[in-house]
Amino acid sequence: MNDHVRIQLEDFSQDEEISALKSTSKSMGGIGTFLGCARDFSEGREVSQLSFDAYGSMALSEMNKLRREAIAKFGLLDARIVHRIGTVKSGDNIVFIAAGAEHRLAALEACRWMIDELKQRVPIWKKEITPQGDLWVTQHP
Amino acid sequence: MNDHVRIQLEDFSQDEEISALKSTSKSMGGIGTFLGCARDFSEGREVSQLSFDAYGSMALSEMNKLRREAIAKFGLLDARIVHRIGTVKSGDNIVFIAAGAEHRLAALEACRWMIDELKQRVPIWKKEITPQGDLWVTQHP
Amino acid sequence: MINVLFFGPVAERIGKSALSADYRPNMRIHDLNDELAAQYPQAFELVCFTAINGEHIRDMSTILPDNSEVAYMAKFSGG
């Protein structure tokens, strides 16, 4: 739980992540977060579950790089990234990104940058499990 | 706790707010949040506490308008705004904004728009309590 | 009777958070502004926004209804 960057099967708590993030600095005035969840529909198809596969060691290393780059680029005080793998059902949490800075603009921009970059850089693949069959997602939504 | 928009003395839980937000729709794929916290320094001054005064009825009505406008403008599935009043100490939570949408871009942009608008529109005033005396904040940081 | 409200830095300079002003028919919001600003100049130099019954007022010739709640507000600093 104390690692800033994690890939895990189990769910996470925003309260715990934010509390760990805040503990690194009392100068943190703004925290931006992004939480990605499993939707029940995707392009008209009903989706009951999502299943994630990852190149674990490389994904973790890319997520750590991403965090360090975001801290440098936006002058963050700290940042955290958690991504779940395995199977999640509709409504469940998938990914959590938090960026803490002295002021809100850096925190919010960093948060958006990190989720955009994560989707492009981190070797994780998503399969939609639908009543009509399973489908690996190959485009960025 | 179930109100989407609140002004309150007590702290709040991100997990509870996000869970309430998510309960409104299973189509929510992205949730952007902003958490504002009390910093220990402001423009070189050590700040031990912040004290908030509000025009309660108008602030609540402006926050409700802001939420409805954000939902319409960004096509959100739901949004929540919580602002604390009274006295908070360095490191404590002040304001929480959450925007949930089908896709991440709308959620993240709405979240940023709401905190920018809140600061300009909602009648709440902040006083910094420092070892050198108290100071009402009159500019937007 | 007009109920006048002050908050934060304005209330601090006035020394109170509310006062009552006499109602006169056809009274405009700028009449009340002028009277109070003359009485509390240091507080009114902070005032940026005026609300009647919780609604922002930009047209200072707006006629004040009896029993209005008027708020004189400094620049906001919430969040």
Next chain:
Amino acid sequence: MINVLFFGPVAERIGKSALSADYRPNMRIHDLNDELAAQYPQAFELVCFTAINGEHIRDMSTILPDNSEVAYMAKFSGG
């Protein structure tokens, strides 16, 4: 020996998530690509990225060290 890894949609089309390829001195990554793409054309039409020992490789003339871990990866879809 080269340890070749597949994930997600590529692994599904190949029918396994790893295989071993023989190491030859001065072997380049494009040599391995060509061999495997000929053997698994349907899987390799999805491949967008190649990594050696967890690092993205763009130069396909890169020489493969012995005992490398090579990953052939479809477009990512995490988050």
